[in-house]
Amino acid sequence: MAASNIEVWQLGTVVEVEKIATDVQRVVLEPSLPRKAEPGSHIDVMVRIDGTEDRRSYSIVESSEDGTRLAISVLKAPLSRGGSVFIHSLLPGDELEITQPLQNFPLRVGAGRYILLAGGIGITAMINMARVLKNIRADYTFVYAGRSRAVMAYLEELQEVHGENLVVHVDDEGTPLDVHSLVDSATEDTELYMCGPIRLMDAVRRTWTARGLSYPNLRYETFGNSGWHDPEEFIVKVPRLGLEVPVGKGRSMLEALEDAGADMMFDCRKGECGLCEVRVLKLEGTIDHRDVFYSARQKNATEKMACCVSRAVTSPTGLASEASASGPAVVTIEVS
Amino acid sequence: MTVVRTQSSTTNKVLGYPLNVWYVAAWDKELTRKPMSRKVAGRPLALYRTEDGKAVALADACWHRLAPLSMGKTLGKDQIQCPYHGIVYNSAGRCVSMPAQETINPSATVPSFPVVERHRYVWVWLGDPTQADPELVPDMHQLDSKEWAGDGETIHAPCNFQLVLDNLMDLTHEEFIHSSSIGQEELSESDFVVTHDDGTVTVSRWMFNIEAPPFWLKNMRDKFPGFEGRVDRWQIITFRSPSVINIDVGVAKAGTGAFEGDRSQGVNGFVMNAITPESDKSCHYFWAFMRNYRLDSQLITTQLRDGVHGVFGEDEAMLAAQQAAIDANPDYEFYNLNIDAGGMWVRRLIERQLEAEGRLVPVA
Ligand code: FES
Ligand code: FES
Ligand SMILES: [Fe+2]
Numbered sequence: 050m051a052a053s054n055i056e057v058w059q060l061g062t063v064v065e066v067e068k069i070a071t072d073v074q075r076v077v078l079e080p081s082l083p084r085k086a087e088p089g090s091h092i093d094v095m096v097r098i099d100g101t102e103d104r105r106s107y108s109i110v111e112s113s114e115d116g117t118r119l120a121i122s123v124l125k126a127p128l129s130r131g132g133s134v135f136i137h138s139l140l141p142g143d144e145l146e147i148t149q150p151l152q153n154f155p156l157r158v159g160a161g162r163y164i165l166l167a168g169g170i171g172i173t174a175m176i177n178m179a180r181v182l183k184n185i186r187a188d189y190t191f192v193y194a195g196r197s198r199a200v201m202a203y204l205e206e207l208q209e210v211h212g213e214n215l216v217v218h219v220d221d222e223g224t225p226l227d228v229h230s231l232v233d234s235a236t237e238d239t240e241l242y243m244c245g246p247i248r249l250m251d252a253v254r255r256t257w258t259a260r261g262l263s264y265p266n267l268r269y270e271t272f273g274n275s276g277w278h279d280p281e282e283f284i285v286k287v288p289r290l291g292l293e294v295p296v297g298k299g300r301s302m303l304e305a306l307e308d309a310g311a312d313m314m315f316d317c318r319k320g321e322c323g324l325c326e327v328r329v330l331k332l333e334g335t336i337d338h339r340d341v342f343y344s345a346r347q348k349n350a351t352e353k354m355a356c357c358v359s360r361a362v363t364s365p366t367g368l369a370s371e372a373s374a375s376g377p378a379v380v381t382i383e384v385s
Numbered sequence: 386m387t388v389v390r391t392q393s394s395t396t397n398k399v400l401g402y403p404l405n406v407w408y409v410a411a412w413d414k415e416l417t418r419k420p421m422s423r424k425v426a427g428r429p430l431a432l433y434r435t436e437d438g439k440a441v442a443l444a445d446a447c448w449h450r451l452a453p454l455s456m457g458k459t460l461g462k463d464q465i466q467c468p469y470h471g472i473v474y475n476s477a478g479r480c481v482s483m484p485a486q487e488t489i490n491p492s493a494t495v496p497s498f499p500v501v502e503r504h505r506y507v508w509v510w511l512g513d514p515t516q517a518d519p520e521l522v523p524d525m526h527q528l529d530s531k532e533w534a535g536d537g538e539t540i541h542a543p544c545n546f547q548l549v550l551d552n553l554m555d556l557t558h559e560e561f562i563h564s565s566s567i568g569q570e571e572l573s574e575s576d577f578v579v580t581h582d583d584g585t586v587t588v589s590r591w592m593f594n595i596e597a598p599p600f601w602l603k604n605m606r607d608k609f610p611g612f613e614g615r616v617d618r619w620q621i622i623t624f625r626s627p628s629v630i631n632i633d634v635g636v637a638k639a640g641t642g643a644f645e646g647d648r649s650q651g652v653n654g655f656v657m658n659a660i661t662p663e664s665d666k667s668c669h670y671f672w673a674f675m676r677n678y679r680l681d682s683q684l685i686t687t688q689l690r691d692g693v694h695g696v697f698g699e700d701e702a703m704l705a706a707q708q709a710a711i712d713a714n715p716d717y718e719f720y721n722l723n724i725d726a727g728g729m730w731v732r733r734l735i736e737r738q739l740e741a742e743g744r745l746v747p748v749a
Contacts, residue, residue, distance in 0.1 A: 115743075153492045157477055158514040159499065185515050265479035269491055321490050344487035 054151050056093065057082060061147035063139050064118070070202040072125040073170065074137045075110070077118055080147060086112035086119060088178040089154035089242075089270070094121075095146040098131035098299070105132040106272050106319070108174035108244070109150055110203075116150070122202055124170040126274075131299045154242075154270040156181060161238030163189035166231070166253065168245020172202055174270055175244060179211060190234070194218040194226040194249070232256040235266075242268045247275045247339060271341055273319035273358035278337040279369035283361040283378040287311060288330070290384070295377075302327075302356040306384070313356075314385055320358035327356045327382040334363045334378025356382075398711050398719060400547040401745070402426050402662040403627050403738040404512030407522045409659035409671050410500075411507045412539065416440050420465060422455030424663045426511050430498065431455040435463035441476040442509045444496040448472065448480065454495065504528040506659060506671065512742070523625040527655040527675040534680040536690045537657065537673025540701050544708035546628065546668035547732065549660045552700055553630045554588055554727035556620050562699045566600045566692065571618075581730045586624040588727035593617045594639045600692060601636045604652045607685055608678045615639040616651070622727065626734045632656040653677050656693070666708060672697060 061078035069075045078092075086109040096105050107121040123136040139145070156178045163182055167175040172193060182189040191211050195201035198219055207215050218226040232253060235241055241257070243250055250269055257267045280298045285305065287294075296305040303325055307313050315325040320340030329336070329351055338348040340355035347353065361380040363373035410425050411432055420433040422445050429445035431454040443465065445453045452469035459465050463476035473482040478497030480489050499510040499517035504525040510517035527533040542549055552558065559568040569592075577590040597605060597616045605612040616636040624630050637643035637651025659671040674693045679685050721729060739745040 155494065155496075157497070158517070181515060264489065265475050265477065265481050271491065317492075321492060323486065341491060342486070342488055347487060 054153070056148045056151065058146055058148055060144050061092075061094070061119070063141050063143040063145070066139055066141060069122065070204075071200045073122055073200070073202040074125070074139075075120055075122045075202070076136060076139055077120045078145075078147065079118060080116065080149065082149060083116035084149045085114065085116040086150035086177065087152055088156045088181045089174065090150035090152045090177075091154075091174070091270075092119065092121065092150055093148040094132075094136075096132040096135040098135060103132065105136075106151075107136075108177075108270075110173045110176050111180075112150070112177070119150070122170070122173050154244075154268065156242065157240065158185065158187075160240040160266075161188065162236060162240070163187055164231070164235060164239060164241040165189060165191045166241060166243035166245065166249075167191075167193045168226075168243070168249040169195050169200070170202070171244035171246070172207075173244075175242065176203060176207070178242060179207070179214075183211065183214070189214055191215045192218065192226065192231060194245070195220070197221040228252045228256050232260055232262070235260070235262055237263065238266075240266045240268060244270050247271070248277060251277075271319060271321070273321075273339055276337040276339040276358075276360065278335070278360070278362040278364055278367040279372075280337075280360055281362045281364065281369060281372050281377060283334065283363075283380065285356075285361075286379065286381040287384055288381065296360070301358060302360065302380075306356065311384060315357055318357045320355050323355060325355055325357040326353050327384050328353055329380060329382055331381035332361065332379075334361045334373075334380070335365075336360070336380070337362050337367075354380075354382075397547075397732075399545050399665050400732060400735060401665075401739050402546065403735065403742055404744070405510070405516050405742055406512070406627055406738070407501065407508040407510055407517075408628055408661040409506040409669070410442060410509045410661065412537075412671065413440075413502055413505050413507055416507055418459050420455045420457060420459060422453060423669070425509055425669075426662050427664060428498075428511050429453070429455075430509065431457075431465065432507070433459050433465060435459075435476055437462070439463070439476065440500045440502050440507050441465075442498040442500045442507075443474065443476075443478050444498075446495065448474075448493050448495050504657075505673075523629040525629065525631065525657050525659070527631075528657050528673055532680075533655065533675040533677050534682075534686055535654075535673055535675035536686050537671065538690065538694060538697075540670040540672070540697060541663075542668050542670045542701055542704050543666065544668065544704040545666055546660045546662040547735075548704050548707060549658075549668060549670055549700075550624065550628075550630065550731050551725070551728040552704060553632065553658055553660075554586070554622060554624060554731055555724050556588075556590070556622070556632075557724050558700075558703075562703055563696050566696050567598050569595065569598045571595045577724075577727075579726045579730065581734070584626045584734065586727055586730040586734065588620075588622040590620045591617065591644055592619075593644070597636050600696075601652070603692075604654070604676075604689075605636060605638075607682075608652050609638075609650075612638075617641075617643050619643065624727070624731050624734075626731075627738055628660050628662070630656075630658040630660070632658070654689075666712075670697075670701075 060081040065077035067075045091106045091108045111120045123133050125133045165175045179191045294305045294309045296302050316322045323342035337360045339358040361378035363378045364371045416434050420431050431443045431445040445455050447467040457466045457468040466473045471484040478495040480493030501508045501519045503522050505528045557573045560572045571592045575592045580587045594615050618636045621633040635653040641650035655675045657673045661669040674689045
């Protein structure tokens with residue numbers, strides 16, 4: 050239930066930090082105004098990146114019954130915008146600004162069947178849901194896919210708790226997830242909740258729609274932080290405002306434009322609402338659409354982009370190593 | 386858990402309402418394909434039925450700009466469309482169409498609340514949905530049992546729901562408020578017995594060998610034409626936390642063994658009350674009067690309903706005046722008398738539930 054998402058900023062004191070998988074740090078916080086965290090909820094955290102403050106959302110992996118302890122777990126992504134580095138630097142006793150648990154990804158009680166799908170660090174959004182489904186003895190399958198066991202946080206613990214309900218897919222063990230057979234196992238009264246990289250979620254979305262399953266039964270949460278391509282530095286030009294701004298790997302186009310003094314409209318800053326829309330006038334390179342606002346048709350048309358998450362790239366394959374040697378992508382836009 | 390205790394909150398003039406409970410939101414007949422709005426426990430709801438008749442309760446505020454969905458229309462099998470910019474939701478509260486864009490925003494949902502239809506009432510659960518067990522719906526089987534006949538109405542009472550519970554738990558007021566129908570002196574004079582357990586409070590009162598007041602004399606004559614004489618009268622009030630009060634009422638020819646269990650020489654009614662908080666100062670008071678004699682007489686059903694309507698109208702006027710006086714005298718406290726024992730146990734059970742939900746807070 051999205052009862053209230055009016056933010057209440059407060060202090061969160063770090064009480065435990067622990068490395069629980071390769072590059073994954075678990076951080077336990079004590080909020081100054083505790084509130085019970087519903088499954089699917091997250092907190093927003095003020096992170097410091099190079100001396101400036103920025104805001105990030107992290108799923109609540111676990112919370113105590115009364116909400117006095119909240120655990121988040123963060124992957125240090127080599128190509129991240131810097132928030133994860135900050136979280137990894139935290140030590141017990143540190144204090145940070147956080148919100149109360151916010152809810153955009155509510156679990157509905159009462160579906161006939163559930164599939165929970167976690168890809169990689171997306172596991173953090175699903176653990177609390179799975180716990181509730183187990184407690185209410187729902188019919189559920191919990192699918193956890195990752196590149197290798199070493200990077201899959203919470204794996205052993207989840208196997209213990211969920212037993213046969215947990216299905217594990219590990220790429221480097223030759224048991225990768227087959228999206229088609231996963232979606233084939235969904236019935237009309239199945240709700241599928243997922244969190245993971247955008248490639249995985251796109252594949253599930255497409256298969257789900259192709260199978261004619263009810264779209265509202267497919268639930269997902271996106272923080273707009275993964276794309277089809279690795280992020281590259283690129284250039285954005287706004288002729289009307291006389292701007293030509295480089296967008297670094299760790300910045301969004303929206304942030305770069307704001308820094309350059311453009312008066313930008315936005316709301317969600319995670320590729321959902323479409324308020325940050327800019328019109329593409331000219332493009333040297335490709336657009337890596339990372340939003341869920343535009344349809345596939347609109348994305349292919351490359352006329353518009355959600356500048357809070359989407360980027361311009363040169364690499365034809367998506368791999369940063371194959372980015373063009375002859376200079377960054379350039380996107381020329383008009384803003385509202 | 387932060388539980389703040391006031392001294393003796395049992396006497397609070399405004400008692401909060403638990404959320405992890407089933408509340409009656411409406412009569413079954415009120416829900417149709419045309420959405421209606423009703424506020425339950427502080428939460429405005431849009432109530433409607435799907436094409437195959439299933440009752441649905443959604444938050445009555447569109448995810449987009451909070452326009453009331455109850456002003457919208459139902460579509461397709463189970464959907465409702467916001468009247469303002471046309472977003473469509475299914476009965477689970479999930480957006481299925483956003484007219485102004487090609488995709489559906491994954492966050493676009495409105496809360497959908499668990500609903501159970503039972504005993505002619507539509508019950509909703511506004512608290513933690515994982516606890517919404519239909520088995521917890523209080524027993525009100527007389528409302529739709531073959532052995533009982535009757536009907537009821539809804540009163541929109543402009544008072545805290547607790548004032549209605551107080552009213553029903555102490556029927557000595559009948560002598561004063563309902564003097565022309567069911568009141569009589571013996572009510573205040575007779576002894577009563579109060580018992581309670583974790584979820585119920587019972588107040589029983591028996592009056593032996595008394596004159597039947599007009600309402601009961603008429604009922605006796607419906608069953609026993611031409612009846613004259615004295616009666617034994619009973620009122621057995623059962624509260625089921627936090628919002629249901631069933632009252633077993635009746636009279637029997639004096640000395641024919643009703644108290645011992647043989648009610649064959651009498652008439653028996655059940656007043657089925659469900660008091661649903663709307664706000665701190667208003668509630669929906671659903672009631673019905675059921676009887677177990679002359680089941681086939683629609684005339685008696687209508688007469689009883691109209692009769693009780695008149696009686697409860699007298700309560701309603703008093704409850705409104707009482708709430709107004711409470712509001713007008715914020716510095717005055719309640720005083721509790723011996724006759725309030727039933728109501729005080731009710732308050733204590735509700736207070737315990739509020740405490741269990743971490744919601745027992747002092748009222749300013
Ligand atoms: S701000 Fe919402 S999509 Fe960019
Ligand atoms: S307020 Fe409902 S669609 Fe805009
Ligand atoms: Fe009364």
